[in-house]
Amino acid sequence: MQRVIALVGPTAVGKSAIAVELAQALGAEIVSCDSMQVYRQMPILSQAPTHAQRVQIQHHLIDCIEPTSMCSAGQYHKMTVPIIQHILSHGKRVLIVGGTGLYLKALTQGLCDAPPADVRIREQLWSECQGVGSKQLYNRLLGVDSLAASRIHPNDARRIIRALEVYALTGKPISSWWRQASAELLPGHVTVIGIDRDRDELYARIDERLLHMIYEQGVINEVRNLLKLPLSRTVRQVHGLADIEAYLSGRVSLKDTIQAWQQRVRNYAKRQLTWFRQTPNIHWRLIPAEEHAWETAEHLLDIIRHASLQTVEARS
């Protein structure tokens, strides 16, 4: 059977609980693939696995970066590869679990070798963009890298800036970096399982989860403490932070805060699904409403066994 398996799905679909059951059955350790659970001091906001779950199964890449500093797909990749190799070298399996599509892609397909973000150049380009507009920068990109430009929308300031950044840093267009084979971690060796639920049910779960976070888990207090810190730019993007901050400042009622936050997360879940749908060779399972985590885990085991057989057949 495959030694590296990934379990992905939208937020609130029930990944963490299912992952623990599945990891137990597989004899695997869990490697998180979540851009927010990597940070410390925000376990509620990021809905990280519970202490009990982490005692049951060893989890990695959770609770390991201060919220004042910044993680990125590249940094995540750099941290994670050795950990996976280490686990495998001990004869255990790896279960990658998470909802951050880009991080999973970085892990399974690698990133190109272009240099990481350069804060100074990026800020310069960004302020320039705000002055003259993204179309201007896009035209410049068109001049130096028409291939990249053809794949980036003129309104997509972020990617235009990244492309120009790489060009400024290396003198080579970003598309030429794309062409270079990146160091793949485990080419073709990862079985990806996607879990999903009926859309209405998923949205209802999201709505309930946020209420639970507010009324049972005490997110508001967690946010209050976080706000005392000089949070990194990435951390400031966590869903709920800005909403609760507005509530704490008295500008917004609790009711409106919750509604805005719920809406944000529902939209996010949809985007996650869009991402995972295009993941090559992903195996989906639609979870029925009353199915228990351990039942789902059993179904997933079947799927994994099947997928492994197919891979073996394909190779011989």
Add this chain to the structure above:
RNA sequence: GGCGCGGUAGCCAAGUGGUAAGGCGAGGGUCUGCAAAACCCUUAUACAUCGGUUCGAUUCCGAUCCGCGCCU
């Protein structure tokens, strides 16, 4: 009961005597170092009802219904 204001798509909301912006939502998509981000596409024979004026009314007039506010 009287007076005033309002009734435009699932919601909010512009507007015009020649059949009507936009936003939200919803659905789909893109994604190579901020990704819980950013960006793109699609979406509705929607003008409360009935009459009248008019070549033509969502727009003007009248009545009716509903909502809101004020007055009695």
